[in-house]
Amino acid sequence: MNAPTLTQDAKALGSKAPGPLPAGHPVLKQPKVGVLLINLGTPDGTDYKSMWRYLREFLSDPRVIEMPRVAWYPILYGMVLTTRPQKTGKNYQLIWNREKDESPLRTYTRGQSEKLAAALADLPNVVVEWGMRYGNPSTASAVDALTAQGCSRIVVLPLYPQYSATTTATANDQFFRKLMTMRDQPSIRSIPAYYDEPVYIDALAASMERHLKTLDFEPEVVLASYHGIPKAYFEKGDPYHCHCLKTTRLLRERLGWDETRLISTFQSRFGAQEWLQPYTDKTVERLAKEGVKSIAIINPGFSADCIETLEEIDGEVREIFLHAGGKNFAHIPCLNDSPEGMAVIEALVRRELFGWA
Structure with a gap:
């Protein structure tokens, strides 16, 4: 006896085409797929307070400093955060993008996001955002931006070619911390390190x-x-x-x-x-x-x-x-948002989008 086909099953259920939806019936939109680029982070300015906030967040990460908090925090809040913000701020002043009043890392990461969005214009249901592990724009705010645009699936690309717990892992940690606060979580894919691609x-x-x-x-x-x-x-x-x-x-x-x-x-x-x-x-x-x-x-x-x-x-x-x-x-120079750099990012993202977009 031949197994029933999908067509036969459909006929058994009734082959009439569905009629028009009743007035006021909600229409489901095509779900969107988000792409989130995550980089290390940046202070908001070169002043003492901005540097203090950034360094506190960065150096409080147990993935970065693997010391017991009881031993590390007196050093961090006593000596490091007293002297290092001023010195680091002066170093940032040497490279600061004065036109945009931001660090080069923020400028380049934004450029990567914008150019990736343009490159993926053939995929109308894909939305690209970018965020930082430390500082602004935060990873959480980027996830909020994607979900607000209807993204029920998110591809995450930590922008670190070589994997380390101090970089890739903590970027993923921060992303998942945001998911832990959400009742309606998106499906996710995290792109692995690409050191040998x-x-x-x-x-x-x-x-x-x-x-x-x-x-x-x-x-x-x-x-x-x-x-x-x-x-x-x-x-x-x-x-x-x-x-x-x-x-x-x-x-x-x-x-x-x-x-x-x-x-x-x-x-x-x-x-x-x-x-x-x-x-x-x-x-x-x-x-x-x-x-x-x-x-x-x-x-x-x-x-x-x-x-x-x-x-x-x-x-x-x-x-x-x-x-x-x-x-x-x-x-x-690093690959930044150059044609070569964007070829890498686009290739990695397109591969992970397969079957989703």
Whole structure:
């Protein structure tokens, strides 16, 4: 006996087409799909109060500082938040986007969101928003904006190529904290780290090659400088170190370079404990003292230029290299909202939208 088909089942239920809806009957709209870009965060200004608020939120995150609160909070509220806001504010002033009165990270993340929305114009039920893990616009406000526009499904892209509990995990944590307050939660997909995605490696290579052609010198060594994490986090199982090294290896292979031309280093350490090595500042100092006169630095772990790339690398580290005897220094910009950078973001988002949009 043949199994009934869907058509036969439908006939058994009655094949009459539905009539018009009665007056006043609610009509369900096509559900929308939200795309949420999440970046690290930014202070609202360079003044003491703005920096204090931002640093308090950032340095209170147990994913960032894995110390018991009873031991860390006296240090945070006693010494760190007393002295660091003023110093950090001065550093932000050096790179502040004065035209828009905001940090470059906010400018670039907004640009990524706007350009992604334009690129996805062929998907009319997709809405794009952006938010920060720390500071404004908050992750919660971005979720509110998406749900207010009728998004019952949300694709989340933490803008960190390499996974770490201090970045990707805490961004997802914050997103889920918002969901915990909602009675009618959207369905969600979180895009994984993309440290070895071919589109990402190709974008880094193309960006590097284009920028190096604009220089009036050829770097003897290029450093791929990643934000560091305490060595203890790596020993507890954080895969970040492995992701960084793989990105460098794939980029080196893509460029056809050897291990002495492109090397991995780690920057932005904080506190007295040991962090991932080799340290970027110590490495450039050593290279200069060994006679290397020309270097360039790229930051593959940052999706957009920020205080760590513009002030720390292109400012402090540049000065260290030149003071130690180096002659030529170049900072290769992050992918930001460049065509290469947007190709990465669009490719990742379109893949995760499959079946939804």
